[in-house]
Amino acid sequence: MAFFRSVSALSRLRSRVGQQSNLSNSVRWLQTPTSSNTDLFAELKELVPEYQDRVKKLKKEHGSVELGKITVDMVLGGMRGMTALVWLGSAVDPDEGIRFRGMSIPECQKKLPGAFPGGEPLPEAVLWLLLTGKIPSKEQVDSLAQELRSRATIPEYAYKAIDALPVSAHPMTQFTTGVMALQVQSEFQKAYEGGIAKARYWEPTYEDSMNLIARLPAIAAYIYRRKYKDGKIIPLDDSLDYGANYAHMLGFDDPEMLEFMRLYISIHSDHEGGNVSSHTAHLVASPLSDPYLAFAAALNGLAGPLHGLANQEVLRWIRSIVAEFGTPDISTEQLTDYINKTLSRGQVVPGYGHGVLRQTDPRYTCQREFALKHLPNDPLFQLVSKIKEVVPPILTKLGKVKNPWPNVDAHSGVLLNYYGLTEENYYTVLFGVSRSVGIGPQLIWDRALGMPLERPKSVTLEKLEQLCAK
Ligand code: NMX
Ligand code: MLT
Numbered sequence: 001m002a003f004f005r006s007v008s009a010l011s012r013l014r015s016r017v018g019q020q021s022n023l024s025n026s027v028r029w030l031q032t033p034t035s036s037n038t039d040l041f042a043e044l045k046e047l048v049p050e051y052q053d054r055v056k057k058l059k060k061e062h063g064s065v066e067l068g069k070i071t072v073d074m075v076l077g078g079m080r081g082m083t084a085l086v087w088l089g090s091a092v093d094p095d096e097g098i099r100f101r102g103m104s105i106p107e108c109q110k111k112l113p114g115a116f117p118g119g120e121p122l123p124e125a126v127l128w129l130l131l132t133g134k135i136p137s138k139e140q141v142d143s144l145a146q147e148l149r150s151r152a153t154i155p156e157y158a159y160k161a162i163d164a165l166p167v168s169a170h171p172m173t174q175f176t177t178g179v180m181a182l183q184v185q186s187e188f189q190k191a192y193e194g195g196i197a198k199a200r201y202w203e204p205t206y207e208d209s210m211n212l213i214a215r216l217p218a219i220a221a222y223i224y225r226r227k228y229k230d231g232k233i234i235p236l237d238d239s240l241d242y243g244a245n246y247a248h249m250l251g252f253d254d255p256e257m258l259e260f261m262r263l264y265i266s267i268h269s270d271h272e273g274g275n276v277s278s279h280t281a282h283l284v285a286s287p288l289s290d291p292y293l294a295f296a297a298a299l300n301g302l303a304g305p306l307h308g309l310a311n312q313e314v315l316r317w318i319r320s321i322v323a324e325f326g327t328p329d330i331s332t333e334q335l336t337d338y339i340n341k342t343l344s345r346g347q348v349v350p351g352y353g354h355g356v357l358r359q360t361d362p363r364y365t366c367q368r369e370f371a372l373k374h375l376p377n378d379p380l381f382q383l384v385s386k387i388k389e390v391v392p393p394i395l396t397k398l399g400k401v402k403n404p405w406p407n408v409d410a411h412s413g414v415l416l417n418y419y420g421l422t423e424e425n426y427y428t429v430l431f432g433v434s435r436s437v438g439i440g441p442q443l444i445w446d447r448a449l450g451m452p453l454e455r456p457k458s459v460t461l462e463k464l465e466q467l468c469a470k
Pocket of ligand 2: 270271274275276277307355356407408
C-alpha cells in the first residue's frame with residue numbers, strides 16, 4: 001500500500017549540510033517577500049545565525065531584566081499570566097487575540113497567498129510565515145506544498161499500529177498511536193545516536209517536523225475512514241494543496257469544504273506558546289526528545305475537554321439542545337433555561353471562556369464571517385448565533401468567569417457538520433493536524449536557539465504557607 005519515499009530525508013539532510021550558509025542581515029519581521037528562495041530549509045539556514053545572535057545578546061546584556069513578579073495566585077492558578085517561555089510564531093493579546101508573526105487574522109487573509117486570488121490563506125503560507133517571519137510569495141508556497149507532498153508517504157506499520165486498536169477507540173487515541181508509530185522514522189533520534197553536534201540539532205529537527213506535518217493528514221484521514229467510513233484509503237492528490245488534500249483524503253471534495261479546511265488549519269495552527277498543547281510540545285522536546293515524541297504528548301493535552309476536545313463538546317452540547325426541544329429554532333427563554341441547567345449540573349458551557357483572551361476570539365469571528373457568506377440559513381449556524389447572544393450575560397452574572405465570550409471551538413463544529421463531517425468525536429483530530437503547523441516551527445527554533453531543558457521550581461504547600469506568613 002505505502003512505501004518509504006525514494007529520496008530519504010537523511011540523504012536530503014546530508015546534501016543540505018554541505019550547502020554554504022548565505023547570511024542575510026536584512027531579515028527581521030519584514031513581512032514582505034524578501035527573497036525568491038523557494039527552498040524553505042535554505043531560507044531558514046540564512047535566518048538561524050541572526051536569531052542566534054539576538055538570543056546571545058539578550059542573555060549577555062539583559063539577562064537580569066525583570067519581566068514581572070510571581071504571585072501565590074499564579075502558582076496556585078495554573079501559572080496564568082506568568083511570562084515563562086519564548087515562542088516565535090505568534091502572540092495572543094487578551095483583547096485583540098492572535099497575531100501570527102505580528103499579523104492579525106484579517107491581515108493574513110489579505111496578505112498570505114490563497115489557492116485562488118482572494119481565497120483563504122493556505123496553511124503552507126502560514127507555515128512559511130511562522131517559521132521565517134516573512135510573507136511567502138505564491139511560488140514559495142507552491143514549492144512548500146510540493147515539498148510536503150513529497151514527504152507524505154506513510155509506512156505500512158503506522159496503519160497497522162492504528163489497526164491494533166479497536167475501532168471504538170477515540171480518534172485522538174488512534175491519532176496519538178499513529179504519531180508514535182511514525183516516530184520510528186525520526187531523523188533526530190538517528191542523528192543524535194550518530195553523535196551530531198549541538199549546533200546542528202535543528203537540521204534533523206527540521207526534517208522530523210516537516211515530515212510530521214506532511215504525514216499527519218494521511219494518518220488522520222485513515223483514522224476517519226477506518227472509524228466512520230469503509231476503511232479504504234483515499235490517496236493523496238498531487239494537484240492539491242495541504243488543506244484541500246486533507247479534506248480530499250477524508251472523502252470531501254466540495255470546493256467550499258476545501259476552502260474551509262484551508263481556513264480551519266490556518267487559524268488553528270498556533271496560539272502562542274502557553275496553551276496546553278504547544279507548551280507540552282516545547283516541554284517534552286526540551287530534554288531533546290524528538291518532534292514525534294513531543295507532538296504525541298501535545299496531542300494528549302489537546303485531547304482534554306477544557307482544551308482541544310472542547311470542539312467535540314460544543315457540537316454535542318448543541319445537539320443536546322436540539323434534542324431537548326425537538327428543533328434548533330428555540331426561544332431566548334428556552335435557551336436561557338438550558339444554559340442554566342448545564343451550569344447547575346456543575347458543567348461548563350463549552351466553547352466559552354479562555355485562559356488569556358478577554359474578548360470574542362477572532363478565530364470565532366472569522367468562522368462566523370465564513371458561515372455568513374456560505375451558509376447563512378443553516379439552522380445550527382443560526383442557533384450558534386443565538387447562543388453567542390445569550391451565553392455571555394449569563395456567564396458574566398456568575399461573577400467568577402473572566403471571559404464570557406466565545407472561543408474558537410464555539411463555531412467550528414457547525415461548519416464541519418454543514419459540509420458533511422458530522423462525527424464530532426473526530427473534531428479534535430482536525431485541531432491536532434492544524435496545531436502541527438504551529439508546533440513544528442517552534443521545535444525547530446528551540447533547537448536552533450539552543451533552548452535548554454525546561455525545569456521550573458516547585459514549592460510544597462507548607463513552604464508556600466511559611467513564605468506567606470513572613
Ligand atoms: N462555563 C462555565 N464556567 C466557566 C466557563 C464556562 N465556559 N469558563 C470559566 N468558567 C469558570 C471556571 O470553571 C472557574 O470556576 P471555578 O472557580 O469554580 O473553578 C471560573 O469560571 C474562573 O475561570 P476563568 O479564570 O475564567 O477561566 P480559566 O482560565 O481557569 O479557564 C477555560 C479557561 C477555557 C478552561 C474555561 O473558560 C472553560 O472551561 N471553558 C469551557 C471549555 C472550553 O471552551 N475550552 C476551550 C478553550 C479553547 N481551546 O481550544 O483550548
Ligand atoms: C488554543 O488555541 O490553544 C486555545 O485557544 C487555548 C489557549 O490558547 O490557551
